Amino acid sequence: MKRNIHLTTAAIVLSLFKPAIANDLNELSAGELLEKAKAEGKVTVYSFTSRVARLEKAFEAAYPEIDLQGYDISSTEQISRLKAEAGAGIANADVVYISDAPVVLNELVVSGILENYVPPRVADRLSPEDKAPLLAQRLSTKVLMYNEEANPNGSPIKNLWQLTTPEWKGRVVMVDPLQRGDYLDLMTEIVLRSGAMAKAYEAEFGKPIELGNAEDAGHKFISDLFANDLILVKSTDDVNAAVGKLGQRNPPVGFTSYSDRRDNKDEGWALQVSNATVPASGIVFPVILGIAKGSQHPAAARLAIDFFMGDESKTGGEAFKPFYVPGDYATRTDIAPHPDAVPLDKLTAWHMDPTATAKARKDVGDFILTLQ
Incomplete structure (x- = not known):
């Protein structure tokens, strides 16, 4: 049976301007995002690593006005959940922190379920392959x-x-x-x-x-x-x-x-x-960050991704501390390699x-x- 879909004038206007709004947010600094993120008050993160609990604590210490809700969900389960939610027109996640790049890039990105965001603050400190089609936070x-x-x-x-x-x-x-x-x-x-x-x-x-x-x-x-x-x-x-x-x-x-x-x-x-x-x-392999299509907290999502990329110190500070360990390799070229790790170019x-x-x-x- 053919369905009749009626959009209100307001809905039509919103759909026309949503990409422009997203693009505008993409250009804002962390400080500029903060005011908008405070109004949103919350950001939800699906994470394939249990270290999201430490990220949550560090983020809320830096931005106490924003409640970060982190969920430890395997990449395989995330992919299934995001596809199901998108099919139902639901956006429960704002930020997706995930591995399994072959499936993510070829299913979630191609279908538009995940959208890329590269914080302007760190864009010039990442190689091209770490900025697209999704942002790679680390290897x-x-x-x-x-x-x-x-x-x-x-x-x-x-x-x-x-x-x-x-x-x-x-x-x-x-x-x-x-x-x-x-x-x-x-x-x-x-x-x-x-x-x-x-x-x-x-x-x-x-x-x-x-x-x-x-x-x-x-x-x-x-x-x-x-x-x-x-x-x-x-x-x-x-x-x-x-x-x-x-x-x-x-x-x-x-x-x-x-x-x-x-x-x-x-x-x-x-x-x-x-x-x-x-x-x-x-x-x-790359560990990637993306914004879920239809994110309910788009400014807070971008602020969280900016935070997850680490601060301006040589080790990335509290935000990157959970990942500043032997065996994780920052994609940011200005974060110093961990002294106890096999250097990436020596890792076989x-x-x-x-x-x-x-x-x-x-x-x-x-x-x-x-x-x-």
Whole structure:
């Protein structure tokens, strides 16, 4: 049945001027946004990291007139929720803080569910690829980690293909890549880097790789890894505890976030990145910020994003403090690298191309489904 839609004159005028209003807000300084944000009084943030609680505290200390409500929601769940809310004409979120760039850029941005905003204050301190199609706040990782207490001389894994050998049968841990997009991105990158994986195979075993029924060296690695009793768990914390727990004599290794090493002292872990592993330790990917279409608090949303990018100090101040840890890399060129981190240019992890990953990851996911 055909629906009749009637717009009032006021609604028509509002729809015509809304883009102009948004553009005007995009040009305002933080100080100019503040007055408008105070009138809005609130900003809602969907965040893929639990560190949003610390962001909330720091933001409200800086702007006590504005209530920041942060929700810790995985990237996968955020994507589903944002698509459902947009389909229902609802905008519960103002700011979206999310990883899983291949899906975000190719589904949420293309469909208009997420809109870009780059604070004028930091625009000249970001590379072009970190400003569009969405703002990248930092670079994160999914890399191979080991227990440095049990391995004081360095990682026991020098080559990724070791993970497929009898010595490591049932001793490799990761989050199920069919449940978490960033782990599927890792598996996809291994496929996309099949040439490097083939060379690494020959370096490890002294002979060219025999693919058998595998499509390429990346598919062969994933197949052999699963066949070697890969342990799949529900969360990154499960990986961290299994790999990093102190007092283990023969701990497993696992793929997780390099930045989780920040919790070693509090959690009783001994996590360290396996940076000497060839052909790579894992992947580096952007963590992105966007404004939800139809944001109910557009000025406060922009003010929050400006805040999340850090202050004018060399470490980003209180706003960036939750992320000024080894394993997180600021996209702002003027924020100093963390002194205890492997420098980004020395980190042996592949930099993910979200566009290439988006094209390949469904096929990789379907392949992994056949292995489980």
